[in-house]
Amino acid sequence: MAAELPIPIFTTLNDALGDLQTAAVQASRWNDVAEEFEKRFGKKPAYIARAPGRVNLIGEHIDYVLFGCLPAAVEQDILMACGPSSQASGSPGSVTAQNLNPKYTPKTFVPILKDATMPLTTEQKEAEGSVHPESWYLDIDKRELRWESYVKAGYYGVLNRFFPPSSSERPVPIDLLVTGSVPAGSGLSSSAAMVVASTLSFLAVNNKLGNLTKGQLVEMAMENERRVGVNSGGMDQAASVISTPSSALYITFFPFLHAEPILLPVLRTNPRAVFVCANSLVVSDKAVGAKTHYNLRVVETLVGARILARHLNVPLQATERPTLRQVLGRWLGYKEVKGQPTELDTDKLKAGLEKVLPELEKLRPAGRGDNEELGLTMEEMIRESGLDEAVFNEVYLSWVEVEATHFQIYKRAKHVFEESLRVIEFRAACLRAADASRGGDLPESVLRELGGLMDASHVSACKFCENSCPEVDELVRIAKEAGAYGSRLTGAGWGGCTVSLVAEDKVDAFIERLAATYPAYKDLEGEALKQVIFATKPSSGACVLKLE
Known part of the structure; x- marks a missing residue:
């Protein structure tokens, strides 16, 4: 069972990324974050933790109800270079966190053991109401979400699981540098990727990686993300941790977490097809609008x-x-x-x-x-x-x-039950296609069937779950007019991304149509345009690259 496998620890980038082609494309990002870490902290990182974002192909707002969904990890990810602090005077467990994106300012914070002699300040006591009452304290204030809150959220779980007050062992000081290619608030689950990567980073530096399975990491990351105010159902974390290349994951949560790789038939159909993500550029942070969304x-x-x-x-x-x-x-x-x-x-x-x-x-x-x-x-x-x-x-x-x-x-109930049924039908179509493909190419009707389920999912999101928005609806309409077999919002909604099933030989024309028609793309070109519309293939899940 995939959830029972250990967290992968690699010593070469080729192994971490799964194939030479992907490694050739992504190697510069990994090298850049490692070199910048050394410039800023005066020593090479001990580890780089990777956690991918995810695209949910179908099954929105049903994971927290414990029905199954069908996400896949994407190639876009969060990388965290990390290592023991080079500052000899660093307090136990202190963290210096920096981000390659200059809009995110450096942060330093120190966890406090609640039974320590140092009392909490009035401000800390007030903020404590926004986190779980446990042995360690970190000031995560859900009223004003900041980038480092996701780093702290990942740290919380490691502190409380592995460093109880009864133990003499204390967490080591850590330096950490973050970079990411998952657009924030895009519906591709940058928040879950941040929390998973953070959790992995603190596990690695404290030599605790061998203590968890993938399934346990998912459960830990779910609880960690709830500390920033989102009652996550676990789909995002499971997709980021357990995914395998070329497959979606049929993830079920009842009576326990189970992840079944489902081979996607789109690369064996005639014509072949890919999934294209398009960012509406309406930022939707699950935590910020949580109480009304x-x-x-x-x-x-x-x-x-x-x-x-x-x-x-x-x-x-x-x-x-x-x-x-x-x-x-x-x-x-x-x-x-x-x-x-x-x-x-x-x-x-x-x-x-x-x-x-x-x-x-x-x-x-x-x-x-x-x-x-x-x-x-x-x-x-x-x-x-x-x-x-x-x-x-x-x-x-x-x-x-x-x-x-x-x-x-x-x-909401109508959306949940009908969407759950669509997930099962999507899975069944993929399994039938896998059996039929042994005889050669699959017919285009497979793509039309999958696309029809995606279309119906989006209608339900608009009518019953009410988690879409005018901009996302406009992107879906344009995608269908541009020839997509199916198109729908992906992620929590209220902005973020769409995912469309598109014939591979028509991807360039499809992207050109969206770029020319969707108003928010009017002035985008080159690399800026590639950041908001891109074809993606299922990626491998989270891992750690050991550098020392």
Whole structure:
């Protein structure tokens, strides 16, 4: 199982990047960050940690509900050169973090062990409310997100997992230099890549890499990213850590993390095809807009699970907070082994999704049509949950900040179940194609089938998840007019990137059409244009290059 494999540690760049062609293209970036590290810190780095961004081919806003999704790592990545601090007087665990991008100013910070004699300042105590109450303290303030917050988030998990107060071992001082080619706020998960790379860096310098599997790193990175205010479902971290070349990952989260490589058929079709990412240039940071966007969707789906359970006569304890996936499983009668739920196989899950879809109409407010307000007020939502207000607030609102006048329970549930079904259908199409390709090229109809599922996914994002925006919708429209088999937003949404399935021999014309038609690309050319529209192939997952 891919999640049980160890974190790869390489000693040559060719091995780290997987093939000579990729290494030839990327070697200069790795060499540049290593040389700049030596200039700034007076010694060569001990390690370079790499974590790629990801493109989600299909399955948006369903990972935190514990349904499967289909992302792939991209070639764009975050690199962190790191090593023990050259300053002999460095405090235990102190960090000097710099960034090759000059707009990100250097930062120095020191973690504080909470039971140490040094008391926290008033400012630190106030900021502490924005992080988990654990043994170590770092001032991550979710109210004003900064680039180093992602570095600190990765450090937090290492500190609390490997340096408990009861141990005499303390983290070493570290110097760290960051560079990245994943555009921030683009929907290609630069935040998860930053947190994964940061986690790897602190593990490496403290000689803890051998203590974790890939799956454990994913879980650790998920928890770490939540420290910056995003209730991440794990898709981004899993794709960044576990991905393999030429494949997407069918990632499932229930009853435990499982990642299955799915060979993409697009390079065996006639014509061959590639995925093209296009940045809307609308920056969408999941943490910044969390209370009205990402975290609100999390709460809406969780409350929706309870309300749906009531309609389906699935019993719940008052303090339970099950996901839609868990409610579906109970309704379908999944079995438990030694108290732990067992996963329904994919065919049975598909049948279950098809069975539950008509039941979702019970979540639609009575007597309201599609053009009327389908959301519930806070009072209506609490009443539909069957809980009293105090218990409801404790279970659903005490741990997260959200803001809305109406909560779209029906729309979110409809998106989740229909999108989950599309993921299974996309996976099945890829598997059928893999079996059929043994006889030669695959027909173009494979691309049309995959593209149709991508198109339907975007419609659902607009209508039911409501996580698109006018600029992204415009990019999708232009992509379809330019000949894409399918196009959709990718990532959390509200900006960021689209991903389109395009015939390989038409990529240049496709990019030219987008560049000439999408207003925000009007003045871009050359390298600047290549940064916002690019074809990509599935990349390998995160790794560490050992230099000493």
